[in-house]
Amino acid sequence: MEIKEILKLADDLLVAKTGKHLDYLQEAILRGTLEGQTYAQIAEENYITEGHVKDVGSELWKLFSERLGKHVSKVNFRALWESGQFYSISSSFGRDVGRVGRDVGRDFVAVNNINICQEPHAKPTGTQQPQETPPQLHLDLGDAPELFTFYGRTSELTTLQHWITEDRCRLIALLGISGIGKTALAIRLTEQIKTHFDYIIYRSLRFSPPPDATLTNLRQIFCDKDTPRSSETPLSQLLNHLRKYRCLILFDDVQMLFSHRQLAGQYKSGCEDYHHFFQLIGEVSHNSCVMLLSWEKPRDIAKQEKENNLVRSFVLEGLGVAAKEILSYQNLTNEASWQTLIDTYQGNPLWLKLTATMIQELCGGRVSELLQYDTIILDESLQEQLDRHFQRLTEGEQKLMAQLANEPEPVALPQLCQTSHLSPAEVMNAMQSLVRRFLAGTQEREGATFFSLNPVLKQYVKNRGLS
Ligand SMILES: Nc1ncnc2c1ncn2[C@@H]1O[C@H](COP(=O)(O)OP(=O)(O)OP(=O)(O)O)[C@@H](O)[C@H]1O
Ligand SMILES: [Mg+2]
Incomplete structure (x- = not known):
């Protein structure tokens, strides 16, 4: 049996058991297991820890064991499929799957609960389908941080939304020093514009993955019903997906692709092919938008934005008056001094958070006590941020x-x-x-x-x- 078929049937099994489809990581674990990969290899390909892969894996084996009434593990998973034992129970799922399929046929799917193997806007299967199914968003935010609070940034959100949904920019760099709020803004933006997309994907490049690993990782998300033609390179397959679907891909921590101790924006050895990738994203015609979040302006962008109006960069400045909400949230006092504090720390949300914690711990929350010194006081963790x-x-x-x-x-x-x-x-x-x-x-x-x-x-x- 083909791996694709096994994954489809495993997905049906999971839907019948839990009402949820295989998410991206679960599918990667099953695929890796069927291909003979170790947990460590699966972890490396998916930029997560081996421990997390093991935890998710053992949860899966437990679910399958309960469904099959037999011990299932990474070791015997493939053999059980090959001996037909899974197939005998999976063939009776049609009605269950149809019912749950309608339930999940909503326009928004929770983080990490992506329905990988359906066409966008696909109608669910089953006996009593509604006439119209709302389009389905495939949301894969991977290891994106969760936003607990978000203040201000109204004009930044408006501009970026306009660039993406009206001007249809293909490549946008969201730039600024560490802690200024790039990731938070990008995540907030995705919530605001999610209905414009079939796929929203977030990937951090903090471990400088080689370009091939990133492309493979993305391609697996677009579980295409059309088998890719063997003549196509991974990059051209991805570009086909970006044409066929409307996707928003956020690449965070892009500065990690660049070398230390060299002038800004020079690719590390092994990462040079990202240059070609980003250049094509900006140049070729497609329906999607790729955002690069970085401390440094990539040279590709610096060059392309001069000649291509669909490639732009947005430099994020301080949070401004909305930063007062951060101080208020931390219960600081001496409100009359807050603006001075915000100006001193450049409205940088992270710098303000770290300083507010210090004010809370050492000055009982009184802002003017910290501001009375001649020098600017820098918390040690702020200095460590700047060391980087x-x-x-x-x-x-x-x-x-x-x-x-x-x-x-x-x-x-x-x-x-x-x-x-x-x-x-x-x-x-x-x-x-x-x-x-x-x-x-x-x-x-x-x-x-x-x-x-x-x-x-x-x-x-x-x-x-x-x-
Ligand atoms: N608009 C905002 N409202 C409230 N908190 C914010 C806002 N923007 C950023 N923050 C908070 O400030 C901290 C730094 O933000 P964030 O991680 O987005 O910065 P960054 O620019 O992505 O930094 P880095 O480049 O180091 O990844 C986070 O704790 C984040 O939640
Ligand atoms: Mg960030």
Whole structure:
């Protein structure tokens, strides 16, 4: 029996038992088991821990054991199918499946409860089908964090929604320094625009998976009824899916594809083919949108957005006045000082959360007590967050950061070239890279561009003894 058939019947079994279809991970475990993979290999392919795969696997074997009335495990799963024991019970499922199929034929499927093997907008099977079934959304948010609170960002949501649903952008980079709220905004956005899509998929690239692994992982989600033609490459198969369905794919932590100690946006060895992938997403005609969330502007985007209106980048700034909700949630007092606190910490939700916790623990929640010192106080975990940025810089960039940290006012390029020990070309490349990493700010004045560090970064450089 073909693996595809076994998976279909296993799915029917699960529906009859639990009312739910196989989710993405369950299917990956069954497929891997049938192909002789170990739990460790399945975990690696799906970017999750082996322990989690084992837990989900043992839950599955338990369900199948109960249904079959016989011990089922990873070891005997294939043999039981081959000996026909599963098939004898699965053939009696038609009516059950139809009933449950209608139940799940809703327009929204819970996180990780994706109905992988149905065509979009497919009518459920069964005896008493309704005439019209609402379109079905396949939502696979993988390991996306759950949003407990979300404040503000109304204009950002409106702009991004417009870019995606009206302008039909194909490739969007959502950029900004760590903690500014890229992931939270993207997740909130998906809730707002979910009805426009057949598939919404979130994948973090934090472990720098090779491009082939990412493509394979995505292709498995689009469990296509048309067997892919052998002449098609994995990338062209994926592009076919992006044409056939309207998909929103969020790739988070894209900066992890780029090298440490090199200027911003240079792919690590083994990740170079993402360049080709992202370029094609922007260039070829399809119905879908891919969003890249990153600390650094990918070079592909920097180049493409100049000539292709369907490729854009959105730089996320501080949360602004809505950040007061974060302070209120943490029960801080001295409300008159809140705006100063927000301005000092650049409206960065993570920086504010960490600082608010410190104010709560050390100052009894009184904001003005923290603000009375001459220097900006940085919580140790905030400094560790910034270490992760600083460690990525080239030597030239680190030198310029140190130089900028000592400047009381923004500085123009000629002045930087004079005072640093770098050549003008090195200064320019390093400054461009710092700007692409959102570490240096720019302002235009009197016909010149001036560069500066924000007060938190200045303080960080001083605290770490780097200036
Ligand atoms: N609009 C918001 N309202 C409330 N909390 C927010 C908001 N935006 C972000 N946060 C919170 O701030 C923290 C940082 O946000 P998030 O993880 O989205 O940042 P990020 O830009 O994705 O950071 P990184 O690049 O390090 O992944 C999280 O705890 C998140 O829940
Ligand atoms: Mg994030």
